[in-house]
Amino acid sequence: MNTLKINDVSLVYNNGYQALNAINLEITNGVFGLLGPNGAGKSSLMKTIVGLQKPSEGEIFFNGIDVVKKPLEIQKQLGFLPQYFGVYPKVSAYNLLQHLAKLKGIYNNNERHDQIMNLLGKVNLVEAKNKEVHTFSGGMKQRFGVAQALLGDPKIVIVDEPTAGLDPEERNRFNALLSEIGEDIIILLSTHLVEDVRNLCSEMAIIKQGTIVAKGNPNQFIDALQGKIWQKAINKSELLNIEPNNTVISKQFIEKIMYVTVYADACPTGFIPVTPKLEHAYFTYLNNAK
Known part of the structure; x- marks a missing residue:
């Protein structure tokens, strides 16, 4: 079981703007939804968790390791799926995954090939492995994005606004994929779309102006x-x-x-x-x- 603990994390930028205010969260395996409007602090929190910026106050522990002091410890176990996954033109899905796998330190040719084919199978893209990724539909690009995020067997994956622009069928397929993956790792879903959280998350938090204003199970929110x-x-x-x-x-x-x-x-x-x-x-x- 993986555990992410965020203890009293605040972030004040050099211009005096307070992006985060005393954030407290404990997150374990599964899909955790961070729900809030644009500008609420979602991106600031994600960047702070993965060590791209240090909090002004507070502590962050991933599986017992202080990642504020040792950001590489979480970065080595991290996958990331951005809202818009940019791809190189004229590069096939298989070859692009080969390139990204090398960047992630998977140097053994057989290990790299086996992992890529396994991931292409998981995201149902084996038949498209020789097609250029820039020709994929929106849903196929997002599934390819999941495959690249899972290279190197990460323990935590951050997903940013994943279903923007997807049609209903692609969204359902993508959500089913995330649910399956989230059984063994932490998936942090950052979104302003309530539907994504309702469909995917067993735990969630609502963030507003850098402050967590509520957290819990979606059904508890509804029952209240x-x-x-x-x-x-x-x-x-x-x-x-x-x-x-x-x-x-x-x-x-x-x-x-x-x-x-x-x-x-x-x-x-x-x-x-x-x-x-x-x-x-x-x-x-x-x-x-x-």
Whole structure:
């Protein structure tokens, strides 16, 4: 079992901007979702975990090793899948994995070949191994990205906004792949998409302005909102009266009609109850309703 412990980590940049504020997390094998809007501190936390920048305060331990003092210890066991995986033109999937495997220190030819073919099988790309990666569909590129992230048998993999741009079928295939991989290692999923967390993660945290505002199991978040989420179809003029007197957590158009959703212990006049979803919990915490 792999364990990542983040103890009271804060990060203040040279210009005085506080990117992280007293972060405390303990993460073990599986897919852990770090959910927050753009600019919330997700990237700052990921860079700090993997030793690309040192925290201003706090400690980070990976499998008992202080990675603030010894960042190479986590970097040697790290895989990374960025949001957009750039590839060289005119290079086949197999040859690109060969190149990346050498960069990761896999120098034995037989070992390198066996690992590449095993990973191409895992991500269902064996038949495409001689095709140039830049010709792949978005879903194929993301699956190739998983293969390169798993070169060298990492113990922790960081995945950044993985399903952006994927169609529903590709997203389902990709999510199934991440779930399978996450049984044996830590996968840190950094995203602003609630759907990715709901589909993949057994544990999650919501980050806002560099602070963890909530953490736990997605189902616990949903259960905590039972009987507290209410919705009403309105026109724009009504919104001016609703917002000052209610805790509004979201506004959205459905078939050209605006629906306002609020958090309250009792049903406000004219509203109807709504079955809570994870996005309701997300917006509730983002809007300081709890």
